[in-house]
Amino acid sequence: MSHTADAAHIAELLESHLGRPHQKKKRTDPLAMLIGTLLSQNTNDLNSHRAYVELRRRFPTWKKTAEAPAAAIASAIKVGGMKNQKSQRIKALLRRVHDDYGTYRLRGIEKMRNDAVIALLTSYHGIGFKTAACVLLFSLRREVFPVDTHIHRICNRLGLVQTKNPVQTFEAMSSLVPKGKSYSFHTNLIRFGRTTCLAQRPQCGACPLYDECAFPDKERFANAKISTSIRRNSQFMLLDEI
Numbered sequence: 001m002s003h004t005a006d007a008a009h010i011a012e013l014l015e016s017h018l019g020r021p022h023q024k025k026k027r028t029d030p031l032a033m034l035i036g037t038l039l040s041q042n043t044n045d046l047n048s049h050r051a052y053v054e055l056r057r058r059f060p061t062w063k064k065t066a067e068a069p070a071a072a073i074a075s076a077i078k079v080g081g082m083k084n085q086k087s088q089r090i091k092a093l094l095r096r097v098h099d100d101y102g103t104y105r106l107r108g109i110e111k112m113r114n115d116a117v118i119a120l121l122t123s124y125h126g127i128g129f130k131t132a133a134c135v136l137l138f139s140l141r142r143e144v145f146p147v148d149t150h151i152h153r154i155c156n157r158l159g160l161v162q163t164k165n166p167v168q169t170f171e172a173m174s175s176l177v178p179k180g181k182s183y184s185f186h187t188n189l190i191r192f193g194r195t196t197c198l199a200q201r202p203q204c205g206a207c208p209l210y211d212e213c214a215f216p217d218k219e220r221f222a223n224a225k226i227s228t229s230i231r232r233n234s235q236f237m238l239l240d241e242i
């Protein structure tokens with residue numbers, strides 16, 4: 001049976017169950033966002049935020065960060081794990097930005113087209129497609145819907161798309177996300193993926209999207225025990241806090 005889940009309807013249902021998230025007024029510096037996402041690799045949002053705060057406390061400017069020894073950066077960010085690899089990547093990123101712009105600012109990025117921003121940012125080591133899309137949405141306030149592995153999974157389970165990877169989902173969703181809803185839909189899907197549509201144990205029995213969902217195993221999971229160990233702090237979003 002073909003399924004015709006409607007992205008606008010799903011976005012509305014999520015808003016009625018989880019609320020309508022609003023973006024902060026203050027715009028985040030795109031470079032700060034890139035460094036924040038480098039810190040977020042292989043850890044959760046709370047720990048990466050702690051690492052970010054400590055990095056900024058010890059090195060209040062990107063110039064100071066770039067001039068600091070890698071070991072000192074590693075020490076500042078250790079709470080987020082993989083401190084040596086991340087400190088090297090941060091230094092390499094700052095070096096590249098300085099080489100390109102002569103300063104620690106991605107000058108002119110706000111005037112670039114979305115595809116040019118993606119091409120530029122993904123040319124930096126350690127920066128992937130999803131991060132570039134996050135810079136577009138969170139920092140440059142474009143109508144862009146970033147897709148990580150969780151959003152990719154949920155969109156496929158719901159039947160909004162039939163895709164093989166997050167980049168394909170990003171492309172397929174770009175025409176489906178209702179105008180003006182990129183931030184709300186993205187944020188609510190992340191929260192929904194942390195609390196309900198979990199990768200291994202989706203809580204289909206308690207899911208507000210059950211009737212809309214095309215996931216073939218939803219009935220089986222609906223009969224499974226409801227998990228009592230859902231991750232706490234599921235509301236905390238690193239990219240809103242940088």
Ligand code: SF4
Nearest residue numbers: 197202204207213215
């Ligand atoms: S019914 Fe299950 S698989 Fe479908 S969206 Fe809800 S939790 Fe996810």
